[in-house]
Amino acid sequence: MIRRWNPDGPAAPLGRYSHLASVPAGHELLVMSGQVGVMEDGTLAGTDAESQARQVFANIESLLRSAGAGPEHLVKLFTMLSGTEHLAGSRAAQGEVFARWFPEGDWPAHSLIVVAALAAPGLLIEVEAIAAVPRG
Template sequence: MVRRWSPDGIPAPIAAYNHLAAVPEGHELVVFAGQVGTLSDGSLAGPDAEAQARQALANIEALLGTLGATPANLVKLFTLVAGREHLPGLRAALRDTLGRWFPDGDVPPNTLAVVAGLATPEIVVEIEAMAAVPRRHPTGE
């Protein structure tokens, strides 16, 4: 499975993440496009960062399922939030979801960037992911 760790002698992470993650042998790295808080009908889960982040993470979990994978396969997250005022809602969604996905605290690396805006003014959270999934056959397809 994915190995995640924060080496001794390096400053501790400032939030819930590890500094490093490694893809195990026999796995391939799958890169996810940024996921936003859209429901299956294309509408936003809500106007706020917490609702959008929860849905973006649910979308990541659903995409993992299409690969026969789970959040345990996550190697890295990259989180974008459109403005510091949205950080509390984003952090609540991350805390709850990552706590459910990784009850042992073995969370993947996660970069968080506060940006001026995302694809549309209504979107306030976008989350990219990378996962290590077992190779299906030698070509990786």
């Protein structure tokens, strides 16, 4: 079982994440490329960060399922936003999704940065993910 925790010493997390996550022996690491708010047909899920973030998390969940895994196997997320004005929308979508994925508040490690731009015009959020899936 993946262990996630916040030890004494550093300040409490500022958001929905754990300071540490460890993967026990017998797990295979699954590394996901950055997911953006694009639907299966290649169109943007919306022009706002909240819509795109919901799609990002739907894409991550779909990729996890394709590997025989689920959100409980997530170890680390890395979010990139194309401006601070997208923080509220991305956090709102994350809050909804995390309430479903991690009802006990056992969140994966997570980092977030604001960048000048993402790979294509209109993209507001991109999230990379690492999961650990039990072998066998």
